[in-house]
Amino acid sequence: MRRFFSQNSLSLAFGGLFLLTLVGQAVSGVAAFNDQRLADGLEQISLLRYVTSSAFGVDVMENWQSEYLQFFLYILGTVWLIQLGSSESKKPGETGIETDKEQKVGRYATKDSPAWASAGGWRTSLFSRSLGLVMGTLFLLTWTASAISGWAAFNDEQLMSLEDPVTLLGYLAQGDFWSRTLQNWQSEMLAVGSMVIFSVYLRQRGSPESKPVGTPHAATGMTG
Template sequence: MRRFLRDNSLGLVFGLLFLAALVGQAFAGHADFNQQQLTEGLQPVSFGRYVTSASFAVDVTENWQSEYLQFFLYIFLTVWLLQRGSPESKELDKAGRESDQDQLVGAHATDTSPAWARVGGLRQALFSHSLGLVMGAIFLLSWLSQSITGVAAYNEQQLGNLQDPVSWGQYLRQPDFWNRTLQNWQSELLAVTSMVVLSIYLRQRGSSQSKPVGAAHTATGVEG
């Protein structure tokens, strides 16, 4: 068990932090929602009703879709785009899909290579792009979930204000939907830009996301 915890500590810790943050968001969101209810002269709702409501679901999914958009774009764009001096970039002479030898596929696969890296055809093609495809699929599903829960939450407000509800297609053209979407996109893209550029000049000793402390600022694709 101790070895399992050590070998999987990064994923386990981030998973626990995610659950803690999600629970914290649920309690804070419930309190904020009930404050708004009381301000509008309405009855507060139970915690269970809140965490199963469209209001809570849209707040969660709008963050998920922006995170997975960030990963999807980063995975695909770093195939071709480079940043001199950043450990987040490939080395400057390795732009593109790289050779089969570099990627250890087909005849260049090793004994420890995944089975689909050894075979050719569709299976190898799918496996070669599986990370980006899955991230992109999760982004699209999260964005779809945001739009569905968002229209439900929006229509609750519409009915509370004695206004007509809107259809899903109409909601996709509403400022509410794009305000929720773009405010998350811009923050994620700023975070990626900051990481790519700041890691050129700044260091974190021992981190795989940083260059070695003594590496030159121009060293590219080097992690320490």
């Protein structure tokens, strides 16, 4: 058991932090939500009611969708785009999907390669793109969930202000949807861009996200 924890500490630590922060978001979110309801002369709601509400749903989904979009774009972008000196980038001349030999697929698969890497045909083709496909699918699903829960939350607010609810298409044309979407997208693009550039000139000793401390700034694609 101890061995399991030490060998999976990275996923477990981030899984735990995710749950803690999600609970924190729910607790602080219901307080903010109820402050607003109190100001509007409406009855407050319970934590359970809040976490099953569209208001909580859209706040969670609008962030998830942008995270999955970030990784989807980064995974695909780094196949073709490079940044000289960045530990996050391939070396110049290595762009593209590379050869079967370099990727160890088909007849170049080794004994311990995943089964679908050596299977050939659609299975190898699918497995070769599975990371991007899953990230892209999760992005589309969470963005759709963000749109639907945002629509429901928006209509709740419309009724609170004694206005008519809108259709889903009407909501997609509202500033609320695009403001929620784009404010998250821009922050993700900033974070990725910063990481690419910072990793050229800055180091974090021992982290695989950084080059080894003594590596020259011009060295590309090296991790420590």
